[in-house]
Amino acid sequence: MDQFHITKAPTVYDAVIVGSGAGGGMAAYILTKAGAKVLMLEAGGYYDPADPKYITQLKWPYESPRRGASTPFRSGGDFDAAWGGWDIEGEPYSSKPGTEFHWFRSRMLGGRTNHWGRISLRFGPDDFRRKSLTGVGDDWPIGYEDLKPFYDKTDRLIGVFGTNLPDFPNEPDGYFLPPPKPRLHELMLQKAGKSIGVPVVPSRLSILTQPINKERGQCFYCHQCNRGCQAYADFSSSSVLVIPAVKTGNLTLQNHAMVREVLTDQRTGLATGVSYVDTTTLQEVTVRAKTVILGASTCESARLLLNSKSARFPNGLANSSGVIGKYLNDSTGAGRSAFIPALMDRKRYNEDGVGGMHVFTPWWLDNKKLDFPRGYHIEYGGGMGMPGYGFGGGVENLNGRIPGRDGKTKPGGGYGASLKDDMRRFYGAYIGMSGRGEPVPLESNYCEIDPNGVDKYGIPTLRFHYKWSDHEIRQAKHMQDTFEEIIHAMGGIPLGNKPGPEQNYGLAAPGRIIHEVGTVRMGNDPSKSALNKFQQAHDVKNLFVVDAAPFVSQGDKNVTWTILASSMRTSEYLIEQVKQKNI
Incomplete structure (x- = not known):
């Protein structure tokens, strides 16, 4: 040295x-x-997101030398706040x-x-005693009651929107700000979920839908939390x-x-x-x-x-x-996207909302009745956000199933006026969903x-x-089956081929969920x-x-809220x- x-x-x-x-x-x-x-x-x-030399919020792609494209050190792109x-x-x-x-x-x-994504979920009572409940894994040396006072203090100190969920005892009550209203695609997700027994409920995100002190502002719904909030309306350390x-x-x-x-x-x-x-x-x-x-x-x-x-x-x-x-x-992770014909040809309006999902699905099933020992939650995306290059991608997978203006189906895409017309019609008609699950250590x-x-x-x-063990692979299969069930209940068309066992059912590589x-x-x-x-x-x-x-x-659940409370x-x-x- x-x-x-x-x-x-x-x-x-x-x-x-x-x-x-x-x-x-x-x-x-x-x-x-x-x-x-x-x-x-x-x-x-x-880094200070309110300092003008760091602000990327509300900037246009042409204000970046690479039009927002990523580099190894800016993996989320020029407009993502993360360096690394x-x-x-x-x-x-x-x-x-x-x-x-x-x-x-x-x-x-x-x-x-x-x-x-500012997803701010408490661990529940069962999350601390997995071995006692299932015989798989290990118990923590503490229980939920040990962390509850600190979760409560964290809710009040930082601010989190959401609702209490009395039907989900492993999703504990908290001190929540009002959640934003669900957007059209999220209302459709709720309706579809109800029809097949999959709950879709208000999200819990550490974003201020109401002011909590003089130092921080209130969310103004620009949908750009990933860029860092100059109003300090979302949580970053x-x-x-x-x-x-x-x-x-x-x-x-x-x-x-x-x-x-x-x-x-x-x-x-x-x-x-x-x-x-x-x-x-x-x-x-x-x-x-x-x-x-x-x-x-x-x-x-x-x-x-x-x-x-x-x-x-x-x-x-x-x-x-x-x-x-x-x-x-x-965390385990798998995802699927879909085209929803019912969301085509929409009137344009601002549907940005908070920088993330307004609704999500907490774990809703009993693992004792399944072939894997741990659960997962589902995160949803969609809506008429600011388009980026390729926002209408996936039409090539629809195989002539796109409704034309004459009511007949036709291939999507092409070039010139036909492509522009399709892009306008498809805008806001895509959804995505991602499972985030618990592995066995x-x-x-x-x-x-x-x-x-x-x-x-x-x-x-x-x-x-x-x-990954077989536990996680079987969990990913269940995710994919659930995604397709939700998509079909919405009258949607899944994009791409459903991942099979040779791809571990789309299970993300270890570390990719961060x-x-x-x-x-x-x-x-x-x-x-x-x-x-x-x-x-x-x-x-x-x-x-x-x-x-x-x-x-x-x-x-995502772990950040538990890091904060335990620290x-x-x-x-x-x-x-x-x-x-x-x-």
Whole structure:
């Protein structure tokens, strides 16, 4: 490492937080509000969606040099807020032969909270006790009642729209803002779902349909949450948690800080700080803190701990159990799209709505009666949003089933006036649906340090081993069967061929849904877990992990709301432990 110049920062902070996403952002917010002096290290650049130099909201495609097209570092395109993707130059990773995992990283303030649909679902009581209920998987060391007060506080602090669902006990009640009204295609989905016994109910998204404080505005329904909201009307960690924490005067924010390892005192075994590489100067910097909090994301936090080796911790820090890196699991995902003839030839009006779905389907069946042990929810898209290039794609799959203006069917597409006419008629007549399900965590799905790989900063990289089990493949088949049933109930025409067993029924590759959890799992038994029920390392009492790495399982829900609630719980626990002089 001769190319790096090592410096030591003089200040000893109360806590150093690695990562600025949901977990790190919440920890910074809670600790700084309590008066703690905190250093936050973020590997990417600074970002504020309200700062004019970052705003992409309400801009036209021609205002981008690439007309909004994607690059490896802007995988969602120029107008997506997320900087990063599955492939970042100079930051490789690998998979063992015969296995596959796609690792999405976001290099910016706020992390991956700038790249999500704001779907904000609580885990329910059953999600914490899977082994007790089904004999498959493992129970968490906590239950829903342990997190409920923190879910409640998160609802009120951040804001989420939705409704309580008394018919779904595993979709707990919350404190909801009014949901937006369903659009025409969503009303049709509700009607079709009711006819076949599939519930379609108001979504739960962390978007402000009403103002909740003076610092944040109300959604104005531009349908562009993915671009970052200059009114702060949706939730991203940067705008809602980190920037307010900075304003307390207690948070020092250091961007472009790629953390290499957690440092420890070899005599006591306690964490003393971290070492990071300044990505702009390539200097290596050591910072000191009384407490180290990792919120770098599921795989990155595991990487840091596995790279933090010493004579006292030869297998990586806090890894006497040997579980760090193991039980990695990502949500399952499969999708289908369709053409709905009843939605053709529509009058034009603004149907943008919030930046995401107004309705969704929570898990509605009993897995005991099915051939797979875990459920899924369904997310829906459609409507007359701003068209992009190829928005009418798929007509070639309709095989002459398009109603012409004379009432007869005809092939779609073509060129010239005929193509333009079809595009106008098809506008708003497409829907899409995506299943997002819970896998069964397996010890055999893991990440480890690649013995032959380093990134451009000289930090050892990760190697993955991940395979879907038959549980997930059968779940994907059920998704596809359900999608077709819904489409036919709407009088629609599925686009493309239905995926079969040779394509795992359209099951997305591991990592592609970007919901990974579980590499630094919590538990009551130190021989089988790395963290206790407060996400505190068994081996190192002043080390905490506040992203999704501690989670024992996934749930059939998106995980961000649980990251936020559990990070708040951990942060309040840390404050009490410091007051009691236990840390």
